[in-house]
Amino acid sequence: MLNDITASCWFTYLLLFLTQIGLSPRDAAIVMLSGQVADGFATVFVGESIDRFGHFKIWHAAGSLLVAISFSSVFGGCLPCTILHSNSLTLETLSYSMFAAIFNIGWAATQVSHMAMVNYITLNSTSRVALTSSRNAFSMVANLALYAIALVVFGVSKADTKENTESQYRWIAYSCITVGCCFVVVFLMGTKEPRLRITLRETNRARIPWAYWFRKILYYQVAMVYLLTRLVLNVSQAYLAFFVIDDLQMAQSAKALIPAIIYICSFVVSVMLQEIPWNGKGLKAYYCAGGIIWMFCGVSVLFLPRSINSFMYAISVLIGIANALILVTAISMQSVLVGSELGGCAFVCGSLSFLDKMSCGIALYVLQSHKNGTSPEDVVTSTHSFDFSVTRYGLGLVPAVCSFIGVVVTYFMELDGTILKPLCQPLLLE
Secondary structure: OOHHHHHHHHHHHHHHHHHOOOOOOOHHHHHHHHHHHHHHHHHHHHHHHHHHHHOOHHHHHHHHHHHHHHHHHOOOHHHHHHHHOOOOOHHHHHHHHHHHHHHHHHHHHHHHHHHHHHHHHHOHHHHHHHHHHHHHHHHHHHHHHHHHHHHHHHHHOOOOOOHHHHHHHHHHHHHHHHHHHHHHHHHHHHHHOOOOEEEEEEHHOOOHHHHHHHHHHHHHHHHHHHHHHHHHHHHHHHHHHHHHHHHOOOOOOHHHHHHHHHHHHHHHHHHHOOOOOOHHHHHHHHHHHHHHHHHHHHHHHHHHHHHOOOOHHHHHHHHHHHHHHHHHHHHHHHHHHHHHOOOHHHHHHHHHHHHHHHHHHHHHHHHOOOOOOHHHHHHHOOOOOOOOOHHHHHHHHHHHHHHHHHHHHHHHOOHHOOOOOOOOOOOOOO
């Protein structure tokens, strides 16, 4: 919950916050890219360390502590600027980039340890999907909590100055940290360090070298699908608020209402997915269904005119359904890839997260860099019913293309032979 609520704030409000306090779109993109790059390299290090030494809960606790300490500085004032009594935008960019990197290192430690635990808790494929679905459902709860917090903060305070804007987002950050830390305490106190109680081959327990995974075609297929899935979700989330307000010129309330609809629909679908018995064909079918829905939504967003902007509410329902379908199945494909080879599951999670973070950081940097010539005023004064802005490309074209490629790759995957038989006993220590 701590990771999900802070990540939602990161992708939804970071670019908006940084541009509101005076940074250029390119500088704002640099801050986000620095965090994504730090996250990417940290995931590989953490994954390798967990495979070598274990101790999932220690990594989770350490990462959560780092997130809690650093996140308020990501959305706070420029501490070095205050110390040095400087108003330099370069120093401000460096300061936010530094805290963004620290936050993402902690985020990576928490994320990889939590994802890898799923594969140690059970070897049953259906149980792994159920755990992933439950995990995704609470991710939607975290996103909804963020928008509820933001709605209250934006409603009771005004951002008429730079200081007030920083204060607004700092209170949002403090609230997110408080809510997330409560769940961290429950998680650390309520769960046990997972260990297998079933007799496996010694090679399955031992650490597996990287080269083993690099020789498997399925590794590259799953990596590609996971990378494309994260691009769809993260890029669309980053530009949703911009699109609703700047391109469609909807009411300010839509900035919170439309994301809320998306996450409510994703939550409902995630809960429903827990009740389905899973196999390889099922994973492929549901991922392709979600990808096709996103292709339709992407095209709709790309050509949606302002005159019928209310259709965005219907599109948001479909986006929520598609997000849950592709994310749950893409993460579950990692479990299929790992199977019973538990000695490398943390590396698989870490390496795939590395690709995810690097690709999302680069994509957002490229899109944001081309946003220099586009401003809300330009959009408002335009006489066309819609303009092909960077925001439309980020929310419409990029997710649609990524979904199409993901569906093609998934169609040619061979997952059937890797599904394991059900187990007869639980795998957690009593």
